[in-house]
Amino acid sequence: MMRDITLGQYFPGTSVLHRSDPRMKLILTLIFIVFVFLAKSLWAYVWLFVFTFSLLIVSRLPVKVILKGLKPVLFIIAITVIFNLFLTKGEDLLFECKFIHIYFEGVMFAVYMIIRIVCLILGTSVILTYTTSPVDLTDGIEQLLSPLKKIKIPVHEFAMMMSIALRFIPTLTEETEKIMNAQKARGADLSSGGLIKRAKALIPILIPLFVSSLRRADELATAMECRCYRGGDGRTRMKRLKYSPRDLVLFLVFAAFGTGIILLNIFIPYLVI
Amino acid sequence: MSTITLQNVSYLYSAGTPFEKYALKDINVTIPSGRITGLIGHTGSGKSTLVQLLNGLLRPTEGKILLDGRDIWEDEKKIRDVRFKVGLVMQYPEYQLFEETVRKDVAFGPKNMGLEAPEIEERVKMAAFFCGITEDLLDKSPFELSGGQKRRVAIAGVIAMRPEFLILDEPSAGLDPVGRDTILGGIKKYREETGGSVVIVSHSMEDVAVYCDSLIVMNKGAVYAEGDTREIFSTPEKLYGVGLDVPQITGVTEALRSKGLGLPSDILTVSEARDAILSLAKRRGLL
Numbered sequence A: 001m002m003r004d005i006t007l008g009q010y011f012p013g014t015s016v017l018h019r020s021d022p023r024m025k026l027i028l029t030l031i032f033i034v035f036v037f038l039a040k041s042l043w044a045y046v047w048l049f050v051f052t053f054s055l056l057i058v059s060r061l062p063v064k065v066i067l068k069g070l071k072p073v074l075f076i077i078a079i080t081v082i083f084n085l086f087l088t089k090g091e092d093l094l095f096e097c098k099f100i101h102i103y104f105e106g107v108m109f110a111v112y113m114i115i116r117i118v119c120l121i122l123g124t125s126v127i128l129t130y131t132t133s134p135v136d137l138t139d140g141i142e143q144l145l146s147p148l149k150k151i152k153i154p155v156h157e158f159a160m161m162m163s164i165a166l167r168f169i170p171t172l173t174e175e176t177e178k179i180m181n182a183q184k185a186r187g188a189d190l191s192s193g194g195l196i197k198r199a200k201a202l203i204p205i206l207i208p209l210f211v212s213s214l215r216r217a218d219e220l221a222t223a224m225e226c227r228c229y230r231g232g233d234g235r236t237r238m239k240r241l242k243y244s245p246r247d248l249v250l251f252l253v254f255a256a257f258g259t260g261i262i263l264l265n266i267f268i269p270y271l272v273i
Numbered sequence B: 001m002s003t004i005t006l007q008n009v010s011y012l013y014s015a016g017t018p019f020e021k022y023a024l025k026d027i028n029v030t031i032p033s034g035r036i037t038g039l040i041g042h043t044g045s046g047k048s049t050l051v052q053l054l055n056g057l058l059r060p061t062e063g064k065i066l067l068d069g070r071d072i073w074e075d076e077k078k079i080r081d082v083r084f085k086v087g088l089v090m091q092y093p094e095y096q097l098f099e100e101t102v103r104k105d106v107a108f109g110p111k112n113m114g115l116e117a118p119e120i121e122e123r124v125k126m127a128a129f130f131c132g133i134t135e136d137l138l139d140k141s142p143f144e145l146s147g148g149q150k151r152r153v154a155i156a157g158v159i160a161m162r163p164e165f166l167i168l169d170e171p172s173a174g175l176d177p178v179g180r181d182t183i184l185g186g187i188k189k190y191r192e193e194t195g196g197s198v199v200i201v202s203h204s205m206e207d208v209a210v211y212c213d214s215l216i217v218m219n220k221g222a223v224y225a226e227g228d229t230r231e232i233f234s235t236p237e238k239l240y241g242v243g244l245d246v247p248q249i250t251g252v253t254e255a256l257r258s259k260g261l262g263l264p265s266d267i268l269t270v271s272e273a274r275d276a277i278l279s280l281a282k283r284r285g286l287l
């Protein structure tokens, strides 16, 4: 049920992407996102598509599971496709029926949007979330943003909050499932009735969940204080991040990908919409 | 009297992900009716998984669970009726309380069954009696109770549904001796008065020796042994092999026997040991 959502989950592994520096992966993710939106011509989109799936293969993640994880965004894709299909105006009319007009440009645009959304989600999660453990990820963010400490932004505290939040997602998921099971065992009916009845049926789940979250937060704070946690000042780390030649190679690969998109846009401007 | 039978039941956690894992493998067992059955096994042997299958919280990956000869998953919409017949108290149930008062919380189950108000009131009283919940506790908020009191309220919440099978996952874990005896004694009384069947998951060999009529021993997701409590504890070597033990007093009398004292070999409780030792002393003319 809730466990089936893979989006945003970490899959341990040993591929190049798993082993490169989280800071580099954050930078590469930004680069990737920028170039996803810069693609304009048909061949640029094809290049984007091929690149994204090569990433997926290089990462050695279980392709089937990852593709299944795209299910939750299917709805967004469907809506974008419908809007683009029916609302794009162009010159090459393909189909007409009363007030519905479908143009060739609309069809192409819809296809582009599918590629864009799928690549955006797949690419960013393969580069970042699927292959980076949450701890590494927040470490990377903290270090990348650490220059901001100079202007008194509590970067360390934000990073700590984020890692705690990430850390507790699976715990809370498990807790929710347990409470749901306990109430179901007492005959709670969570899946039938109208909207109001269903909302009411959530009360027996939400109240224990809130109570236990507050208790957990309290316990965690105490535990941290017992171990003398006092914020980021003068804190050293056990695992220090270091760039390796691997990261440089990865950077060059992404630079090549970006250049490819620009060149394809300029030199083969086929079907630019 | 109702019966539950498991036929070739397997259960796989996280199917289809890199983390998939068999928690139960090809289980064939009949839960004894009309008695208290202990379910024992080392940590991770699949006890909690098994009891959640019995009331349809989990659906077996393979195999069938028969309640009175009918597959409980035959009609998915009727699974709620199965849960009223097979009442399950989960491990650490104190976190499931949510109502304003203990009374209302215990009434949650019976209310879901669609019973009338007087009937609900009567069942809450009965459940409170079996679990040792006093009248003044009934009108308190469940959040201001101690851990042991919360546990009793949670158990009462299931007993109030008056299930034919009452299943409890480690009901006495982390309680003091008095709290433990109140809960287990209440469960025994409940079984005697309603004539139902009870399954208790426990890590305490002493508790199962005192309260259970028969035992099911689990090991690594399979049923390792089943039978009467006395019979199971009469072969200690078999239990040591799977990370279990016999009750301490059984170990003690066993050691005395090996020193040549003529004690019986199937002593399970301290009072049995006392009687046996006294009668031995009398026979030898020491008393």
Ligand SMILES: Nc1ncnc2c1ncn2[C@@H]1O[C@H](COP(=O)(O)OP(=O)(O)OP(=O)(O)O)[C@@H](O)[C@H]1O
Residues within 6 Å of the ligand: B013, B014, B021, B022, B023, B041, B042, B043, B044, B045, B046, B047, B048, B049, B050, B091
């Ligand atoms: N939600 C879950 N997801 C994945 N694996 C699980 C889950 N729950 C249990 N398991 C695994 O299934 C196996 C059986 O677990 P189960 O909770 O049934 O054991 P148990 O006998 O109740 O143990 P304990 O005595 O510690 O309560 C364990 O190896 C456990 O790691």
Ligand SMILES: [Mg+2]
Residues within 6 Å of the ligand: B047, B048, B049, B091, B169
């Ligand atoms: Mg358990």
